[in-house]
Amino acid sequence: GHRDWTSIKAALNGIRAHDDENYIAARSRDYFWYSPILNEQLKDKLGELVVVPQTVEEVMHVASVVARHKVPLTLRGGGTGNYGQCVPLDGGIVMDLTRLDKVIEITDGHVRVEAGARISRLDDAAHETGQELMMYPSTRQMATIGGFVAGGSGGIGSLRHGMLRDPGNLTYAKVVTVEPEPQVIELFGEDVQKVQHAYGTNGIVVELGVGLTRATDWIHTAALFDGYDAALRFASSAQEKGLDCYLLTTVERRFAPFYNKLGDLFPADRDAVFAMVAPDEMARFTAEAEAHGGRISFAMSKPEIRAAGLQPAYECGWNHTTLQALKVDKSWTYLQVAYPRPFDPELVLSQMARYGEEIYWHHEMARMHGEIQIFALPLVRYRGEEAMYRLIAELEEKDGCTIFDPHVVTIEDGGMKEIDGAQIEFKKRADPYGLMNPGKTRGWTDGMARTDT
Numbered sequence: 001g002h003r004d005w006t007s008i009k010a011a012l013n014g015i016r017a018h019d020d021e022n023y024i025a026a027r028s029r030d031y032f033w034y035s036p037i038l039n040e041q042l043k044d045k046l047g048e049l050v051v052v053p054q055t056v057e058e059v060m061h062v063a064s065v066v067a068r069h070k071v072p073l074t075l076r077g078g079g080t081g082n083y084g085q086c087v088p089l090d091g092g093i094v095m096d097l098t099r100l101d102k103v104i105e106i107t108d109g110h111v112r113v114e115a116g117a118r119i120s121r122l123d124d125a126a127h128e129t130g131q132e133l134m135m136y137p138s139t140r141q142m143a144t145i146g147g148f149v150a151g152g153s154g155g156i157g158s159l160r161h162g163m164l165r166d167p168g169n170l171t172y173a174k175v176v177t178v179e180p181e182p183q184v185i186e187l188f189g190e191d192v193q194k195v196q197h198a199y200g201t202n203g204i205v206v207e208l209g210v211g212l213t214r215a216t217d218w219i220h221t222a223a224l225f226d227g228y229d230a231a232l233r234f235a236s237s238a239q240e241k242g243l244d245c246y247l248l249t250t251v252e253r254r255f256a257p258f259y260n261k262l263g264d265l266f267p268a269d270r271d272a273v274f275a276m277v278a279p280d281e282m283a284r285f286t287a288e289a290e291a292h293g294g295r296i297s298f299a300m301s302k303p304e305i306r307a308a309g310l311q312p313a314y315e316c317g318w319n320h321t322t323l324q325a326l327k328v329d330k331s332w333t334y335l336q337v338a339y340p341r342p343f344d345p346e347l348v349l350s351q352m353a354r355y356g357e358e359i360y361w362h363h364e365m366a367r368m369h370g371e372i373q374i375f376a377l378p379l380v381r382y383r384g385e386e387a388m389y390r391l392i393a394e395l396e397e398k399d400g401c402t403i404f405d406p407h408v409v410t411i412e413d414g415g416m417k418e419i420d421g422a423q424i425e426f427k428k429r430a431d432p433y434g435l436m437n438p439g440k441t442r443g444w445t446d447g448m449a450r451t452d453t
């Protein structure tokens with residue numbers, strides 16, 4: 001290409017770097033293949049060099065080299081994003097942050113941690129102090145805390161603590177700017193939102209402050225129902241009655257063949273509610289399930305789940321539901337749906353009747369801005385792009401649902417819906433040359449186009 005890689009590599013001063021083709025290919029991808037539309041668009045996009053800094057000082061040196069040589073820079077944590085967030089659209093350097101993995105300090109209700117730490121390790125460290133994270137994605141095992149904050153929105157625990165954006169969940173971010181002389185910017189409280197869900201387009205997050213809550217030895221359990229309406233009504237009433245749960249996921253019976261590890265614990269003639277329930281709430285949970293005509297299929301502590309060779313309940317929900325299905329049958333894709341409030345299970349029943357075999361349903365009980373919010377991540381038979389956008393319009397216009405489109409690469413076309421002015425302002429400071437993850441934010445490219453004309 002047109003970039004002078006000999007000088008760039010020399011300027012890296014021995015910071016670990018890989019230019020092996022296979023290594024680069026593996027680190028230029030994420031889980032965008034959930035979407036046939038994104039798969040077509042992104043499958044051949046590659047970085048040109050992968051760098052793996054070991055310290056914040058090395059991160060700052062890479063930032064300086066990138067700015068001096070005007071090379072695109074794409075950040076990468078666990079690479080589990082679903083929208084091609086880690087895919088370099090214009091080559092350049094991919095920076096893998098997973099070696100920045102120190103848990104710096106755990107105090108009462110709070111942890112300071114380097115951004116590349118795996119969430120599982122972070123949460124385990126919190127547990128050693130009798131605490132746990134407010135929430136994590138179902139990719140707890142692979143994802144990093146920095147990637148979750150920069151690319152995610154919420155997940156397991158959001159039932160109890162709301163989304164990442166909700167107050168108290170994120171308290172601090174230390175950000176390195178991409179300039180010839182990189183600066184360190186500290187963001188506190190609400191200001192952390194400037195880099196939340198910004199896809200690594202406006203600064204390199206090297207450290208985070210994250211809220212913790214008292215640990216609970218959650219019981220991983222499933223209740224089975226003769227009808228998806230009963231499952232939904234049970235989950236919904238458990239949430240409304242305030243049963244202490246960390247996860248409440250309804251999964252309809254047509255998913256059962258995809259959950260093959262569970263065997264008879266999730267049979268094909270029953271609809272399931274997967275949950276993580278506080279031990280002292282298990283009796284109330286069971287009684288409430290029975291009042292809705294259900295029965296408990298299994299209830300185990302996490303060590304018992306492991307010993308039985310089953311997946312934890314959090315790998316039965318959120319976007320793991322989609323993964324279970326895609327592992328078995330690649331002809332599916334999915335959507336992300338937010339339901340109008342207050343939630344009405346009747347709307348789901350009418351959607352099930354309308355779409356029949358075209359859509360399989362799964363719902364998440366969650367909270368957002370302090371209120372109950374129900375999401376769905378339904379499996380959708382892929383019938384081409386036009387059909388997908390017809391379906392999206394129908395769900396929005398006919399049903400009043402909000403779709404977070406998982407078939408697009410920009411922040412604005414996906415979950416955020418609109419340009420976040422504060423994030424773009426911050427990008428002017430943190431990435432003045434527009435080198436970070438180019439093409440992922442319309443707020444920047446549209447703005448540039450305006451100045452050009």
Ligand code: FAD
Pocket residue numbers: 030031074075076077078079080081082085086097115116136137138139142143144145146147148149150151152153154155156198199200201203204205206318319320323437
């Ligand atoms: P990556 O994919 O590596 O990166 C995500 C984005 O963050 C990229 O744009 C990257 O450039 C940027 N980034 C990474 N590190 C930094 C940094 N240090 N500074 C600045 N930017 C950075 N998401 C949810 O929100 N909730 C879920 O429940 C959920 N479940 C999922 C289930 C499955 C099976 C899959 C495949 C995905 C799921 N996701 C979910 C999406 C994804 O797992 C989460 O967003 C996850 O937290 C991403 O973490 P990661 O380390 O893999 O990030």
